[in-house]
Every structure is written in structure tokens, then in C-alpha cells.
Amino acid sequence: MVRLPYTTALTTLFSYGLLFAFGQLRDLFRKLLDWFRSKDLKGYAPICLGLEDFYVRRLYLRIQDCFGRPIASAPDAWIDVVERYSNDNNKTLHRTSNSTKCLNLGSYNYLGFAAADEYCTPRVIESLKKYSPSTCSVRVDGGTTQLHAELEELVARFVGKPAAVLFGMGYVTNSAIIPCLIGKGGLLISDSLNHNSIVNGARGSGATVRVFQHNSPSHLEEVLREQIAEGQPRTHRPWKKIIVIVEGIYSMEGELCKLPEIIAVCKKYKAYTYLDEAHSIGAIGKSGRGVCELLGVDPADVDIMMGTFTKSFGSCGGYIAASKEIIQYLKYTCPAHLYATSMSPPAVQQVISAIKVILGEDGSNRGAQKLARIRENSNFFRSELQKMGFEVLGDNDSPVMPIMLYNPAKIPAFSRECLRQNVAVVTVAFPATPLLLARARICISAAHTREDMIKGLEVISKVGDLVGIKYFPTEPPKLAKEAHKKRESSIVAERFCGCDIIGV
Amino acid sequence: MMSALMNMTTALRDWVSALYDAPPTRAVVFGIPIDGHLVVEALLIVVILFQLTRKSYKPPKRPLTEKEIDELCEEWMPEPLCPPITEDMQTEPPTLESAARPHTTIGGKEVINFASANYLGLIANEKIIGSCIGSLEKYGVGSCGPRGFYGTIDVHLDCETKIAKFLGTPDSILYSYGISTIFSVIPAFCKKGDIIVADEGVQWGVQNGLYLSRSTVVYFKHNDMASLANTLEKLTRGNKRAEKIRRYIVVEAIYQNSGQMAPLDEIVRLKEKYRFRLILEESHSFGVLGNSGRGLAEYYGVPIEKIDIITAGMGNALATDGGFCTGSVRVVDHQRLSSSGYVFSASLPPYLANAAISAVDYLEENPSVLTTLRNNIALLWKGLSDVPGLEIASHPLSPIIFLKLKKSTSSPKGDLQLLEQIAKRALEEDSVFLVTTKRSSLDRCRLPVGIRLFVSAGHSESDLVKVSNSLKRVAVSVLS
Numbered sequence A: 001m002v003r004l005p006y007t008t009a010l011t012t013l014f015s016y017g018l019l020f021a022f023g024q025l026r027d028l029f030r031k032l033l034d035w036f037r038s039k040d041l042k043g044y045a046p047i048c049l050g051l052e053d054f055y056v057r058r059l060y061l062r063i064q065d066c067f068g069r070p071i072a073s074a075p076d077a078w079i080d081v082v083e084r085y086s087n088d089n090n091k092t093l094h095r096t097s098n099s100t101k102c103l104n105l106g107s108y109n110y111l112g113f114a115a116a117d118e119y120c121t122p123r124v125i126e127s128l129k130k131y132s133p134s135t136c137s138v139r140v141d142g143g144t145t146q147l148h149a150e151l152e153e154l155v156a157r158f159v160g161k162p163a164a165v166l167f168g169m170g171y172v173t174n175s176a177i178i179p180c181l182i183g184k185g186g187l188l189i190s191d192s193l194n195h196n197s198i199v200n201g202a203r204g205s206g207a208t209v210r211v212f213q214h215n216s217p218s219h220l221e222e223v224l225r226e227q228i229a230e231g232q233p234r235t236h237r238p239w240k241k242i243i244v245i246v247e248g249i250y251s252m253e254g255e256l257c258k259l260p261e262i263i264a265v266c267k268k269y270k271a272y273t274y275l276d277e278a279h280s281i282g283a284i285g286k287s288g289r290g291v292c293e294l295l296g297v298d299p300a301d302v303d304i305m306m307g308t309f310t311k312s313f314g315s316c317g318g319y320i321a322a323s324k325e326i327i328q329y330l331k332y333t334c335p336a337h338l339y340a341t342s343m344s345p346p347a348v349q350q351v352i353s354a355i356k357v358i359l360g361e362d363g364s365n366r367g368a369q370k371l372a373r374i375r376e377n378s379n380f381f382r383s384e385l386q387k388m389g390f391e392v393l394g395d396n397d398s399p400v401m402p403i404m405l406y407n408p409a410k411i412p413a414f415s416r417e418c419l420r421q422n423v424a425v426v427t428v429a430f431p432a433t434p435l436l437l438a439r440a441r442i443c444i445s446a447a448h449t450r451e452d453m454i455k456g457l458e459v460i461s462k463v464g465d466l467v468g469i470k471y472f473p474t475e476p477p478k479l480a481k482e483a484h485k486k487r488e489s490s491i492v493a494e495r496f497c498g499c500d501i502i503g504v
Numbered sequence B: 001m002m003s004a005l006m007n008m009t010t011a012l013r014d015w016v017s018a019l020y021d022a023p024p025t026r027a028v029v030f031g032i033p034i035d036g037h038l039v040v041e042a043l044l045i046v047v048i049l050f051q052l053t054r055k056s057y058k059p060p061k062r063p064l065t066e067k068e069i070d071e072l073c074e075e076w077m078p079e080p081l082c083p084p085i086t087e088d089m090q091t092e093p094p095t096l097e098s099a100a101r102p103h104t105t106i107g108g109k110e111v112i113n114f115a116s117a118n119y120l121g122l123i124a125n126e127k128i129i130g131s132c133i134g135s136l137e138k139y140g141v142g143s144c145g146p147r148g149f150y151g152t153i154d155v156h157l158d159c160e161t162k163i164a165k166f167l168g169t170p171d172s173i174l175y176s177y178g179i180s181t182i183f184s185v186i187p188a189f190c191k192k193g194d195i196i197v198a199d200e201g202v203q204w205g206v207q208n209g210l211y212l213s214r215s216t217v218v219y220f221k222h223n224d225m226a227s228l229a230n231t232l233e234k235l236t237r238g239n240k241r242a243e244k245i246r247r248y249i250v251v252e253a254i255y256q257n258s259g260q261m262a263p264l265d266e267i268v269r270l271k272e273k274y275r276f277r278l279i280l281e282e283s284h285s286f287g288v289l290g291n292s293g294r295g296l297a298e299y300y301g302v303p304i305e306k307i308d309i310i311t312a313g314m315g316n317a318l319a320t321d322g323g324f325c326t327g328s329v330r331v332v333d334h335q336r337l338s339s340s341g342y343v344f345s346a347s348l349p350p351y352l353a354n355a356a357i358s359a360v361d362y363l364e365e366n367p368s369v370l371t372t373l374r375n376n377i378a379l380l381w382k383g384l385s386d387v388p389g390l391e392i393a394s395h396p397l398s399p400i401i402f403l404k405l406k407k408s409t410s411s412p413k414g415d416l417q418l419l420e421q422i423a424k425r426a427l428e429e430d431s432v433f434l435v436t437t438k439r440s441s442l443d444r445c446r447l448p449v450g451i452r453l454f455v456s457a458g459h460s461e462s463d464l465v466k467v468s469n470s471l472k473r474v475a476v477s478v479l480s
Helices: A006-034 A052-068 A120-131 A146-159 A169-179 A196-207 A217-230 A260-270 A293-297 A324-333 A335-339 A345-359 A366-388 A410-421 A450-467 A475-504 B002-021 B036-051 B064-073 B126-139 B154-169 B180-188 B203-213 B225-236 B264-274 B296-300 B329-338 B350-365 B368-386 B412-430 B461-480
Strands: A078-085 A094-104 A163-167 A186-192 A207-213 A242-247 A272-276 A304-309 A318-322 A399-404 A426-428 A438-443 B026-029 B033-036 B105-106 B111-115 B171-175 B195-199 B216-220 B247-252 B277-281 B309-313 B323-327 B390-392 B400-405 B452-455
Touching: A006 A052, A006 A399, A052 A410, A052 B329, A094 A450, A120 A345, A120 B126, A146 A163, A146 A318, A163 A169, A163 A324, A163 A335, A169 A196, A169 A242, A169 A272, A169 A304, A169 A318, A169 A324, A169 A438, A169 B180, A186 A196, A186 A217, A196 A242, A196 B203, A207 A217, A217 A242, A217 A260, A217 B002, A217 B064, A217 B264, A242 A260, A260 A293, A260 A304, A318 A324, A324 A335, A335 B180, A335 B203, A366 A399, A366 A450, A399 A410, A410 A426, A410 A438, A410 A450, B033 B036, B111 B171, B111 B461, B154 B171, B154 B203, B154 B323, B154 B350, B171 B180, B171 B329, B180 B203, B180 B277, B180 B309, B180 B323, B180 B329, B195 B203, B195 B225, B203 B247, B216 B225, B225 B247, B225 B264, B247 B264, B264 B277, B264 B296, B368 B390, B368 B400, B368 B461, B390 B461, B400 B412, B412 B452, B412 B461
Parallel strands: A186 A207, A186 A242, A242 A272, A272 A304, B195 B216, B195 B247, B247 B277, B277 B309
Antiparallel strands: A078 A094, A163 A318, A304 A318, A399 A438, A426 A438, B026 B033, B105 B111, B171 B323, B309 B323, B390 B400, B400 B452
């Protein structure tokens, strides 16, 4: 939960107000100067009228160099960030051929499969030679290869559902599946902080959409009761069906979803559940099976489980796992299955190999090691940051940790200063987060070693002092030592138990 | 008794006459004389004002009690999540056991593959595979992040520059999936209140983009320029406001649903007359039409600046995955922040971007592959023009050859059954792999269904002869 102190809120509002005022002033001057220059639109309406792109032109462009930084290496624990320069005050950026090696705290590389892997890469190259980079065809025509069939079975087994279907892109999975499952006359209840792909899918379906407060099963129950009692708007006919959409880990908060309570509520009111595990599959849970395993929920209780392969498996694409009938129906009618090019075969092979490593079916225990390491790393990093006095969001065990910045000027300050000290971080502001709640988001990976993390912590602490984002008091060292000892022993006990179960 | 009554009536009469005869009451308040009737009138006014201030009568609201809500929730029964599975939902497509080249393996047998949009025959090209292997060893498979957060790899930027240079536009932008390109581009530019004129035969990706944009969409008859001119005229005539709102025409270069080609010169003339912007979807014409494969604009000799936005999926001629969009600098820059499929999704895997660069290189160095493709299309057209019961519905230059039934049954389902029988028998008996159109229940296109053949530059003459003979034979036995 974010606790925004009053003084910070005031200063943030003041900063935004100042930026807004300056932006308007510059717009005024631009209008005056353009009075004399002829318009070359020739009777067409402009692409963006007036204030539609005010935020982009006057606020975002000033700090454009903090976003979209190109890299020249694999998105592993250390990356080569390409240097860019600008001649016109950040309006256009040009690449140079120099690059600096930086610690990567921004890529979604939870299990470390991003770079060439000793088990996966040879197999991927083999499949590339056999099947080519693309099948140039849709799945229902000539785009299904043996690899696709194998992966669908493997994913279904991994997730714990009877059947699964693959798609070439995670975003399209949500946008194209939700309209197939529900249409006009149905009700979608989605968490207020759901991802843009879910929002798009919900809009494209034509169903009525209602939002419940983030991660609050009691408010969900209230909304369900009210909606079932009232029925469809204006006609008051009963709803055809109700689907509740939640995510496993919310990527901007790092929080886990309160899955057991939400499933209990949905079962009571006969609503269907749709779980989007984009960030949590493969990254949490004792054997990497996601938030269901971590929170002790039976996968049979969730009607539809969706996930992506981009984050933990180092590939691309998405999947849906559900009962056999639903999957057969989706394969018959889902537009992404009927009209979109099938997933690239080497990417499919990468996922197959990655899942085999995680399950230990490649004959080694690298999977178990990776899972234990990411849990250790996340907990260590989070506790150290909290000790230093940063405001860190998210639950324990979650590899995503946002650090609150709030003030708009601290965003570029934090980002650029960290880059100067060779640490690459990701900063997020409006519109991905609410206006006042800008943050820096850290994604920990199993490829980070203890030394990498200590270096990262040092740099963040130094920059945090410079920029002034340590909103909480630091923990005194003696208490820290005792807490650390307790944590160490519990981690050792966990690791011992975890490896025991998987090694069998 | 009588006298008492008489006395009472007399007393009453006296009292009433005394009332009538009494002088009017008069009071003196603060030296001002006030008549009695004024008091009565003042009281009446007070009473009227009092009534006016009372609220009007409404029946009392009785919200549902908790118990009633509980009962309603108990009674409510949802529909099942998916409808019951029927026979035709259970068919599985054939599984390929090797690369989707012109000759591929299905079920252990070698078949001639007309189901892959591998127009330039670049699948299993040695150079492309070599560059992909280099890329895999350097960058791994996925890019692990969206473009804004360290997911931009230098090969993406190289690919964008290469495509822009190839087409002659200032800049281009890369998307990570073919179908998401068009349904992210349209909502980025068209908002509520804008006017879009679209062909009624556009594919699902375009339809979804049009729906998500929440603009007013008007459809014109499939590939009919007179209908387009009429629609444009109707929308702009007398409409003064029409000049201030953004207006777009959305067409595909080669329609996926019918194989027709859009007459670009006519469309550009109409667009300039009525001041509309043009969005052209070139998935099946990029790398196919024109002397050097630059697409529909080169084929018609229209300068590329006249087309405002060009999008294409790279899963066809370029034998890779993903899509791109190109246009003026303003168009491309606008998408980098407001196109949802670009901002909120992971970027294209670097090895696929490398494959795209190699494919464009190949096309620039070997323009003769286009002549081979054109010859193949012409040969197949000739061979298929006399298949009994089926007629060619696509343009002579389109790499998708679309065959529909000459005499259609009353429903698309019936048509589809006959066509699927033809395709199945062609695969089993003659080892020729063709496909029929499959429509999703969400697709609003009502064009006739048919059999599609994707011609490739890698097909040999004997392949084309074989498929024509096979179709002739199977069509006769199924359709008679």
C-alpha cells in the first residue's frame, strides 16, 4: 500500500503545476511564431488537435532519454546500453556506436533464460534449421507443427489444466480471447489495475465492464451482489454470464493477488474466473507453477488461466489453459488462432526447453537452483532496500519491486544518475501509473549474483541520498543484524526443503 | 315544544341578521386601520405559500433487502462458458513435420504445400538461417521487455531504418506480431468522433481496430470504386463540420478474404478530392507487387508520399514474424507513445528482426524472384480457369488464388462442407495441401467462402500442373 505523506503530495502537485504552466507558455510562443508560417496541412484536420498531445510534447519529451534506451547485447544480468546524444534538446535522439556495460535491473528475465543457455540454445538452433524462422501460415491452415502440439501438451501439464492453446503474442492473447468467451449481455468485472491488453479485450468484447477496488475481495463481493440483483443496465434482464479477471502479479505494484479469497467469492456467486499470470508463471511457487502453487489454490478452481512466455521463459508468445471443451471451442473460433501467423518454431522450442529445465526433466537440477535463487534474490534485495529507508511496494517472494519516487523531477534525476554509475533502471510515470505516484521499478533475475546485487544496492543507496527518495527512516544496524540472522536461517531451511522435494 | 323551536329559530334569525347588519370589523394597528377581510386574505396567501414549499408526492423507495439479494443470487444461473462442442469443432488441422517449404511432410508423406504464404520462397533459405543463428547466439531468443524499457535492441532500429529506406519513406516502426499491427495503428489515430470509410471485406484485424477506435465507421461495397465515391460524397456534402474532424479511408492492397486488388490510383484521386487520409494494409502485397517488390504504390506508379499510413505484416513474403508501419515522421513518432500494441507489449525477438533484414537484402539483390512468382501465378491461373464447378474470384496478379463455388448452396456452412471435402481428398489422394477459408464467429465479413492457394516463387512448374489436375479431378467427383 502506498502511503503518500502530505508534504510530498504538495510538492509533487506544485512541480506538475509548474511544468504545466511552462508548457502552456511555450505553446503560446509557438502559436505566436507559427502565425507567420504557412500551414501545410492543405485542408486536412491535424493528427493531434490542441491539447491532445500536450503531455507528450511538453513533459515527456524533456525526459525522453530515460525511456527507450537501446541495448546492444542480450537482455541478461549485464547489458551494453547504447549511448545517445541529442542536438535539439531531446526532441530527436541519435545513436552512437559506443556502449556502456551496465547492471540490468529492468528486463523481465526472472529465471535467467534471456541470453544463450547451455541446454536451450543448441536445441533452438536445431529447430531453426529444421523448421525455419516462420511457418508463414495461420495455425488452422498449415502452421501447426509437431513442436506446437508438443508445447501445448507440456504447458497444460505444467500449469495443471487438461488442455492449452498457444498464441504468438501475449497482448493478442488477451485481446482476442475475451471477446470469444463473452459478448453483449455478459458482465466483466476486472481489477482496477489490470493491464492494457485486458482492458482492450474487454472493450472489444461488447460486454458491460465494471471495476472493483484493487485486490479487495470484499468490494468484489459487493459489486457482484449489486450487479446480479440489478441485472443488465436499463432492461434489468439477468446477466448471461459473469467473468472476473485478475492478475497473478500486478506489474506496477509487485503485489500478489489475493487469489484464495477471490476464488471463494466467485464460487459463491457462480462467476467464472480468468487469471492472467503474465509475470507470475515460472517465477514464483516452489516449482515455478505460479501464483496458484504459491497460495495453495487448486488450478481446477480457476476457469481460465492465461500466461505469457516472454518473462520467465525468455521467448515470446502467450497461452491459455482451460478445460478441453473450452480449448476446442477457442481453437474453432478465436480470431488469433484463425487469422494470425503461428508462433515462430524456434521460440516454441525455447519454451519447451525452458519448461523442461524448470521441471528438472533435462536431467539436472538447474531449474530448482534457479527457482531458489530468484526467491532468495528477491527477498534479499527487497529487505535491503527497505532497511535503507526506501519506500518499496510489493509482497515477499515477488521479483518485481517498485521504489516510489513521486516527484516528476526525481524521475530523470534517478534514471540518469544511475546510468552514469552503470546501473540501468526503469522509471515509470503517468500514464502507466497515477499522476502523483511515479516510481522506479526493479525486476530481479535468477542470473543476478550476490555481488551484482550488492553493487546495485550501493549505487541505488548513493543515488537515493542524492535525489532524496529515502522517505522512511533507516533501520538501526544492531536490529538489522538480528533480523538478518533470522532471515538467513529461514532461507536455508526453505532451500533445504525445496530441493528435497524437487530432487526426488 | 313548538314554542321552544320557534324561539330557537327566531334567535338564529336574529343572530344571522345581526351578523349581516353588523358594521365591518375594524382594527387599528399602529394607527393604520386594517379591514377584517385583509386578515383572511393574508392567511390564505400564507397557506398557499406553505403548500408550494412542500415536496411533491413520490412513492417511497424500497431498496432490496439483503435477504432478497441473497435469494436473487441463489436463483441466478449463468450460461456455460462455451457452447456445446459440435462435430465440426473437433477437426484438427494437419501437423507439419518439416519446414513449410513448397514441399513439406505431413503424416510421413511428402506433399506439395499451397497453404503457406511463402511468396518469395524464403523459408529454409540458407543465408537467412545463418544470420538467425548468429543472432540467437548473441541475443538469445526473447527480448524480455517492451520497447520503452530496455527491449529496444539495435537490430530493431536497424530493421526499421532498412524497411524505411527500402520503401522510400522517412521512418518506420516495428511491431511484434503481424495481426496486432493494424489493430493498434487504427485506434492510435482514429478517436471517437472521427469518420472512417472502410471496405466491407477487410479482415478481422482491421475490423477489430475499427471497433476499438470508437469512430463512426461506414462500409462501402467490396472493391467497388463507385460505391466508395458515393459514400465519400454523402459524408462530406453540405457537412461544414466535416472539415474539422479527421477522416480516413481504410483499404487492403490484396484482400485476404477474396484475393481482389484495390485500385490505388482511383482511391488516391478520390482521397485527394475529398481530403481523406489513406490507411493501406499491405500484408499480402509487400514484397510481391511492383517491379522491385515495393508494394501497391510502386505497381500503380503512385508516389509513396501520397499514402499516409502503410502497415504490413511480415509473416508472408518476408518469411519472418511481426509487422511494421510506415509513413511520415509525424505518423511514426505519434505511434511510439500512443499505440497500445507497441507500448504495452514485449518487442519482437531479435532473431526475427534479423531475418527481416536478411529477407529485404535478398529481395534487393534478387529482383528476378518476383518475375518467377509472377510467372507461377499466371501459369496457375491458366491451369485453374477451367476447373468444373469452381471459378477464380481473385485478381490475376494476386498471390492468393481464391476459388469459389460457381453454384453456391444456400448457406455458407453447406459451401464450406463441400470445399472442405475437396481439400481433404486433394490432400489424401494427390498429396496436394490446400486450405479453405475459415471464419470466426466474431468476423463480420460476409464475402463468399472458398479455397485458397498461396503461390510461391519456390513452386516448380510440375507442382502447378499437379495441383490443377488434382483439383479438376476432385472437383468433378465431389461436385457432381
